[in-house]
Amino acid sequence: EYKASGEVTWQSPSNIALVKYWGKKENQIPANPSISFTLDNCQSTTTLKYSRIKEASKTSGFDFDFYFEGKAKQDFKPKIFKFFERIEKYCPYLREYKFEIHSENSFPHSSGIASSASGMSAIALCIMHLEKELYPGMEKDYFSKKSSFLARLGSGSASRSIDGGLVVWGEHKNIPGSSNEYAIPFPFEIHDIFKNYRDTILLVDKGEKQVSSTVGHDLMHGHPFAENRFAQAHENLDKLIPVLKHGDTTEFIKIVESEALTLHSMMMSSLPYFILMKPNTLEIINKIWSYRETTGIPVCFTLDAGANVHVLYPENHETKILEFINNELVVYCQNGHYICDQVGGGAKKL
Numbered sequence: 001e002y003k004a005s006g007e008v009t010w011q012s013p014s015n016i017a018l019v020k021y022w023g024k025k026e027n028q029i030p031a032n033p034s035i036s037f038t039l040d041n042c043q044s045t046t047t048l049k050y051s052r053i054k055e056a057s058k059t060s061g062f063d064f065d066f067y068f069e070g071k072a073k074q075d076f077k078p079k080i081f082k083f084f085e086r087i088e089k090y091c092p093y094l095r096e097y098k099f100e101i102h103s104e105n106s107f108p109h110s111s112g113i114a115s116s117a118s119g120m121s122a123i124a125l126c127i128m129h130l131e132k133e134l135y136p137g138m139e140k141d142y143f144s145k146k147s148s149f150l151a152r153l154g155s156g157s158a159s160r161s162i163d164g165g166l167v168v169w170g171e172h173k174n175i176p177g178s179s180n181e182y183a184i185p186f187p188f189e190i191h192d193i194f195k196n197y198r199d200t201i202l203l204v205d206k207g208e209k210q211v212s213s214t215v216g217h218d219l220m221h222g223h224p225f226a227e228n229r230f231a232q233a234h235e236n237l238d239k240l241i242p243v244l245k246h247g248d249t250t251e252f253i254k255i256v257e258s259e260a261l262t263l264h265s266m267m268m269s270s271l272p273y274f275i276l277m278k279p280n281t282l283e284i285i286n287k288i289w290s291y292r293e294t295t296g297i298p299v300c301f302t303l304d305a306g307a308n309v310h311v312l313y314p315e316n317h318e319t320k321i322l323e324f325i326n327n328e329l330v331v332y333c334q335n336g337h338y339i340c341d342q343v344g345g346g347a348k349k350l
C-alpha cells in the first residue's frame with residue numbers, strides 16, 4: 001500500500017503577472033484575481049527523494065534535508081518547514097517520509113529574480129508525484145489543480161507556474177472555473193500574437209529585495225486605496241478578455257503598464273512607504289515610451305515588486321527590440337545583464 005522509496009524531478013518555470021496579485025487574506029487567499037504569462041527559460045529544477053520512515057518516528061517533526069545548487073542550505077529550511085506545516089492538512093503522509101530536496105535555478109541566484117514561484121511550484125509538483133504513487137489512478141486534472149493549490153500555500157504567485165501560456169488565479173465573475181484556491185489556464189480564445197510573446201528581463205538591481213512580498217501584501221491591510229485597487233484588478237482582467245482574443249496590443253499595453261505602475265504606487269502610498277524603482281528603472285521606462293512612439297512597435301514594460309524591468313513584445317519584433325535593448329537599455333542594467341525569455345508551456349517532469 002505504501003511506496004517505500006523513490007525520487008522524482010520536476011522543472012517548473014517562473015511567471016510574470018499582467019494583472020498583479022498584491023494583497024491577500026488568511027490562508028493565502030488573494031484579495032483580487034491575477035493573470036500571468038508563464039515563462040520558459042527562468043525555471044527551477046527540483047528533485048525530491050523520499051523514503052518511508054519506520055512507524056516509531058511518525059510523531060516526530062518533518063524529516064528533510066534541503067540542498068541548493070548541490071550545497072546543504074540551512075537558511076532555506078524554515079521556509080520549507082513552514083510550507084510543510086501549511087500543506088500537511090492536505091498531505092497527511094508527509095511525516096511518514098524522510099525527504100531529500102535538491103533544487104537549482106536556471107537564472108543566477110543574485111539576479112533579483114524571485115525564485116519563489118518556480119521553486120515552490122516545483123516542490124509542490126514533486127510532492128504530488130509522491131501522492132500519485134500512493135493513490136494510483138489520480139486524474140490529471142486533479143494532479144495539476146492540487147499542485148497549484150499546494151504551490152499557492154508556498155507562495156501565492158507560484159500557483160500560476162504549473163500550467164503554461166496565460167494563467168488566471170483568483171475568482172472572477174466572468175472567468176468560468178476561476179478559483180481563489182488554485183490557478184487555471186485562461187479559458188478563452190487567445191490571439192496568436194500572445195502565444196509566444198517575448199519577455200526580456202533587464203536586471204537593474206540584483207540585490208536582495210528591499211521589501212519581501214510578505215511585508216508588501218500586509219501593507220494592503222488598511223491601505224487607504226485598497227478597495228479601489230482590488231476592484232480595478234477585476235476590471236482590468238475583464239478588459240483583457242477581448243484584448244487577448246483580438247490581439248489588441250494597444251489596449252494590452254495600457255492595461256499592463258498601468259498595472260505595473262499601480263503596484264508600485266500602492267507601495268508608495270502605504271505606511272510605511274517604499275520606492276522600489278531605481279533611477280535606471282525610470283530611464284528604461286522613458287526610453288521604451290519614446291521608442292514605441294517613434295517606431296510604432298508595440299513594446300511595453302511591466303514590473304514586479306522591485307527595480308528590474310520586464311520588456312514585453314511580440315515575437316516578430318524580436319530582432320529590432322534586442323537591437324534597441326543593446327543600443328539603448330543595456331547601459332542601465334547592472335553589469336549589462338539581461339535575460340531573454342518568452343511564454344512557455346508550463347512545468348515538466350524530467
Ligand code: PMV
Pocket residue numbers: 016017019020021022034114116155156157158213214263304305
Ligand atoms: O507570490 P508572492 O507572495 O511572492 O507575490 C508576488 C506578487 C507580485 O509578483 C508582485 C505580483 C504577481 O502577481 O506576481
